[in-house]
Amino acid sequence: MTETTRLYGPDGKVLPSSQLTQEVAAPTLMGIRSVWAFASAANNLTPARLATILASAAEGNAWDYLTLAEEMEEREPHYASVLGTRKRAVSGIEPTVEAASESDEDQKIAAAVRELTRKPEFGEAVDDLLDGLGKGYSAVEIVWDKGASWNPTYRWRDPRFFEIDREDGRTLRLMDEGLVNGSPLPPYRFIVHNPRIKSGIPIRGGLARLAAASYMCKSYTLKDWMAFAEIFGMPLRLGRYNSNATQKDIETLIKAVANIGSDAAAVLPDTMRIDFQEAAKGAGGHELFLKLAEWLDRQISKAVLGQTASSEGTPGKLGNDDAQDEVRKDIIKADAKALANTLNRDLVKPFVDINFGRREAYPRIMLSVHEPEDIEALTNALEKLVPLNLKVPAAWARDKLGIPDPEPDAELLGTLPPPADDATKGANKALNRANAKNPTEALDEIEEAMLAEWKPQMEPIINPVLVLADKVDSFDAFLEGLPGLLAEMDPEEVIKQMAEATFKARGQGDATDG
Numbered sequence: 001m002t003e004t005t006r007l008y009g010p011d012g013k014v015l016p017s018s019q020l021t022q023e024v025a026a027p028t029l030m031g032i033r034s035v036w037a038f039a040s041a042a043n044n045l046t047p048a049r050l051a052t053i054l055a056s057a058a059e060g061n062a063w064d065y066l067t068l069a070e071e072m073e074e075r076e077p078h079y080a081s082v083l084g085t086r087k088r089a090v091s092g093i094e095p096t097v098e099a100a101s102e103s104d105e106d107q108k109i110a111a112a113v114r115e116l117t118r119k120p121e122f123g124e125a126v127d128d129l130l131d132g133l134g135k136g137y138s139a140v141e142i143v144w145d146k147g148a149s150w151n152p153t154y155r156w157r158d159p160r161f162f163e164i165d166r167e168d169g170r171t172l173r174l175m176d177e178g179l180v181n182g183s184p185l186p187p188y189r190f191i192v193h194n195p196r197i198k199s200g201i202p203i204r205g206g207l208a209r210l211a212a213a214s215y216m217c218k219s220y221t222l223k224d225w226m227a228f229a230e231i232f233g234m235p236l237r238l239g240r241y242n243s244n245a246t247q248k249d250i251e252t253l254i255k256a257v258a259n260i261g262s263d264a265a266a267v268l269p270d271t272m273r274i275d276f277q278e279a280a281k282g283a284g285g286h287e288l289f290l291k292l293a294e295w296l297d298r299q300i301s302k303a304v305l306g307q308t309a310s311s312e313g314t315p316g317k318l319g320n321d322d323a324q325d326e327v328r329k330d331i332i333k334a335d336a337k338a339l340a341n342t343l344n345r346d347l348v349k350p351f352v353d354i355n356f357g358r359r360e361a362y363p364r365i366m367l368s369v370h371e372p373e374d375i376e377a378l379t380n381a382l383e384k385l386v387p388l389n390l391k392v393p394a395a396w397a398r399d400k401l402g403i404p405d406p407e408p409d410a411e412l413l414g415t416l417p418p419p420a421d422d423a424t425k426g427a428n429k430a431l432n433r434a435n436a437k438n439p440t441e442a443l444d445e446i447e448e449a450m451l452a453e454w455k456p457q458m459e460p461i462i463n464p465v466l467v468l469a470d471k472v473d474s475f476d477a478f479l480e481g482l483p484g485l486l487a488e489m490d491p492e493e494v495i496k497q498m499a500e501a502t503f504k505a506r507g508q509g510d511a512t513d514g
Contacts, residue, residue, distance in 0.1 A: 015187060020144035020354070024189055025157045025174055032177055033161045042071040045216050054209060060164045062136075062203050067160070069135045069208035072215050078297045079211055082304040086207075087130040089332045090339060091123065093367045098399045100361035107395070109356055110363040111405065113348055116151070117365060125154040129193040129339060135159050136206030139172060140191045142350070150354045152347065154191075169201035170194070188350035196338040210303045218296040225289035306331050329369065336367035366399060375401060377483040384491055385482065387498070388461065396479075457497060460490040 027035045041053060041064045057065035073080045095117045099110035116122060125140050132138030139162060141155040163182035165171035172192055173182030185192075194202040239253040301308040307328055343365045352362055378400060386392060398405060406412055464485040472478045 017146075019186065020150070020188065021146065023141065023143055023155065024186060025139075025141050025161055026155070027158070027161070032175055033158075035158065038067055038160070040071060041065075041068040042075060042219075045219065047216065050212060050216050054212065057203050057209070058201075060166060060169065060203075062164060063160055065203070065209070066135055068212065069206060072208055072211065073134065076215055076218065079215060079300050079304070082301050083134055083207060086133060086304055086331070086335070087127070089328075090335045090367065091126050091130055093332075093336055093369065095122075095340075096366045096368065096399045096404075098364045098366055099395050100359070100363050102393055102395060106361070106363070107405075109352055109359075110395075112149070112355065113351065113363045113365065114404070116347075116351060121154055125156075125191065126339070126343075128154070128156040129191060129342065130335075131156075131159075132193045132195050132202075132206070133197070133335070134206055134208045136194070136204065136209070137172065137202040138193045140193075142189055142191065142347070144188075144354070150351070152351065157190075164201075164203060169203075188354065191342060191346040193339060193342040195335060207304050211300045214296045214299045214303075218293055221289055221292050221296065225293070228289060333369050336369060340365050340367045368400075374483075377486070381483045381486060384486070384489070384495075388494075392479075457494050461494060464488040 025033065027033045045068075053064045053068055056062070073083060097110050097114040097117065100106040128140050129138050138159060139157045141157050142152045143155060144150050145153055161175050162172040163175050163180075165173055166181055172185060172190075174185055176183045195205065197205045197207065199205075239257040241250060241253055245253075298308045305328060344362070348365060349362055352359060378397075382392060382397065395405070465482075468481045468485060469478060472481060
């Protein structure tokens, strides 16, 4: 975008370029958006207090809930571990970019977006956006930097800096002095991610809300467990004195009994002694607290990961139980799809609008979970169907396979026929020329032989494709269904005939090549 180009926001109004370079939601030391003014919500958490926090959040007053969600990640190792695992499962996916079309202009725009995703700052922004998995939403502010082109820089913003619109319960508004419902977010300035964990308003969809009760119960369990260990985990210290002991002697003995647990030393007269007696087991209480804590951990694992095999290390489960592993893959795919939609809406579209102007179609960031068997099936399908004149866009195939577009001067992989020495090539050509037919006549014969039985040979291949084309309603659905047709096709005879014809044509060409 040049300095004289007018930029229009989504509302159709002119958007001054000077507004793109200024921070909007930056924290201040004394203002309403401060990074330090947060009282704990997790201290002395009770069922009544937790119920109040969750009810207030559901009504739009999410301050205490967001504080509790952050403290849960800081205080509970298991919750922090499984939530971090779910975040990293998505942030570790290598993004690809799919162009809007095969035109040179759309390819150029897609290359610019692709370069955007390769910058380290993009990965950090993705990490910050995935904070919404726990809290229900997350926001990253874009500050545009003007160089050769307009490029985004990213600023994570505390979710407590925002108000939830009272009317729709979904739209974020910036917390502002004197405004009960906050102020609207300016266009092209924020990436707002609402993970699609459950239907409904985003603040009720965060994983912290789902895990909060287990977190509270586990904190009670650990507190009681420590008290139990203090009582039953140490032997009883019993002081004994004889009938001649004075009050001062008794007080000395009491002090020694009280301090020996920490000091591990005491000085007593010969007439006194301290006995250590083994404490009772507390009717299996030591096992009760352990089992309860482990059970609560499993509930958190189910809530966050959808399964417990990987987080609990159950022997043989994750590697052999495909059902448990598959649930986890489904979650990753859903999270990745939701995040990609957010990035395309709040980052790709503004970036393209500012640098290239508004368009009918835009490139898309794809966060695809590739599996080896899927790539193998796609490769096999392309290998068999492309020679049958199936038109497949090269950019689409590269995106599906996770292969970047080659640079103009890049060294490319390819297949070449093995070289032959000059003497061998000369002898072969002379022999072929001596026995060769007229080139046109030879090619006509090859073509006639190929066309003689083409219809019955092609029917086992074409019919499943035609049936699939009748069933689906989009090109993408058609492409997705192609790998499944391989088992129904029998291309052996066609491939054999094509290979034979190609070999004959190549031989005829070599024979007549001067």
